[in-house]
Amino acid sequence: MRRILVTGANKGIGFAIAERILEEAEDTIVFLGSRDPSRGEAAAERLRKADNNRAGRVHVVEIDVGSDESVERSVRDVEEACGSERLYGIVNNAGIGLGSDDLDSVLNVNTRGIWRVCKAFIPLLADGGRIVNVTSAAGPNFVATCSPEKQAFFKNPDITWKEIDAMMRECSAISGDTEAFSSLGLGDGSPYGLSKACANACTIHLARQFPQFIINSCTPGFISTDLTRQYEEQSGKRPEELGMKTPREGAGSAIFLLFGEPEGSGHYYGSDAKRSPLDRYRAPGTPPFTGD
Numbered sequence: 001m002r003r004i005l006v007t008g009a010n011k012g013i014g015f016a017i018a019e020r021i022l023e024e025a026e027d028t029i030v031f032l033g034s035r036d037p038s039r040g041e042a043a044a045e046r047l048r049k050a051d052n053n054r055a056g057r058v059h060v061v062e063i064d065v066g067s068d069e070s071v072e073r074s075v076r077d078v079e080e081a082c083g084s085e086r087l088y089g090i091v092n093n094a095g096i097g098l099g100s101d102d103l104d105s106v107l108n109v110n111t112r113g114i115w116r117v118c119k120a121f122i123p124l125l126a127d128g129g130r131i132v133n134v135t136s137a138a139g140p141n142f143v144a145t146c147s148p149e150k151q152a153f154f155k156n157p158d159i160t161w162k163e164i165d166a167m168m169r170e171c172s173a174i175s176g177d178t179e180a181f182s183s184l185g186l187g188d189g190s191p192y193g194l195s196k197a198c199a200n201a202c203t204i205h206l207a208r209q210f211p212q213f214i215i216n217s218c219t220p221g222f223i224s225t226d227l228t229r230q231y232e233e234q235s236g237k238r239p240e241e242l243g244m245k246t247p248r249e250g251a252g253s254a255i256f257l258l259f260g261e262p263e264g265s266g267h268y269y270g271s272d273a274k275r276s277p278l279d280r281y282r283a284p285g286t287p288p289f290t291g292d
């Protein structure tokens with residue numbers, strides 16, 4: 001059986017990724033990550049009820065990716081549940097903060113959360129295993145507003161976590177000061193975009209550090225979930241009118257990176273599961289990115 005951890009899987013895109021894993025590969029067990037165990041259990045119940053065949057293939061794991069203690073506890077739970085088996089995949093889906101001004105919280109979940117989970121769970125991952133980081137087109141869109149020097153930083157194939165961490169600390173020190181961000185060549189310092197650009201850079205670093213795994217990031221696309229609810233409500237339009245897709249459709253790129261044949265490791269994919277650049281938006285359906 002292939003064992004896969006999905007963080008933030010009690011709702012939205014994470015739930016849809018968990019559901020599609022169970023549907024599309026019968027040899028899978030999902031560790032359904034939820035920071036709130038009762039929300040996790042309710043989500044797991046929905047999955048089990050939909051199909052009896054899944055009943056024994058869903059395990060809830062309490063995991064708050066923003067907390068070292070919670071991640072350490074969750075790794076022990078997963079280790080115990082796995083016994084002598086290893087994990088096939090880790091999907092870092094948990095995320096917050098579209099439209100938030102709270103830079104430290106957004107970085108702590110969207111970027112440091114990925115690093116925390118990878119550091120803790122990689123020892124459980126089998127060789128050839130997959131890591132999928134659900135980032136966002138907000139990352140490349142953010143990088144597009146940066147100076148050439150900062151663009152080179154976010155795309156650097158030799159980037160290290162130490163450099164990413166230092167950059168995040170520098171940004172935290174000027175949080176909320178758009179002029180300071182601009183003078184550093186970091187656009188308007190949008191917390192969400194910055195966190196996703198850093199998460200894509202973290203993917204590059206992880207892929208280089210762990211060549212025995214296939215590690216990529218992707219955007220789900222523009223998806224109707226609680227994350228985008230406020231935007232939807234303010235517009236007064238229906239999701240379809242706004243060009244938004246469903247969480248199931250949004251799960252497609254992550255499912256491809258888990259089970260399909262991506263071109264290597266350390267890359268960023270669009271919602272159409274095609275490679276995309278890190279420094280500008282590539283619309284789904286347009287030619288894939290072929291650069292380094």
Ligand SMILES: NC(=O)c1ccc[n+]([C@@H]2O[C@H](COP(=O)([O-])OP(=O)(O)OC[C@H]3O[C@@H](n4cnc5c(N)ncnc54)[C@H](OP(=O)(O)O)[C@@H]3O)[C@@H](O)[C@H]2O)c1
Nearest residue numbers: 008012013035064065066093094095136222223225226227
């Ligand atoms: N929706 C879009 O259009 C869109 C576009 C691009 C990228 N994304 C990315 O897709 C991912 C999923 O987003 P979504 O749209 O499905 O949002 P969502 O419906 O708000 O779901 C987010 C999930 O992350 C969990 N979460 C938040 N903070 C967490 C933490 N500290 N530890 C563990 N879990 C945590 C939430 O748990 P609770 O229920 O406990 O809050 C929830 O399960 C995010 O990384 C997001 O940035 C979404």
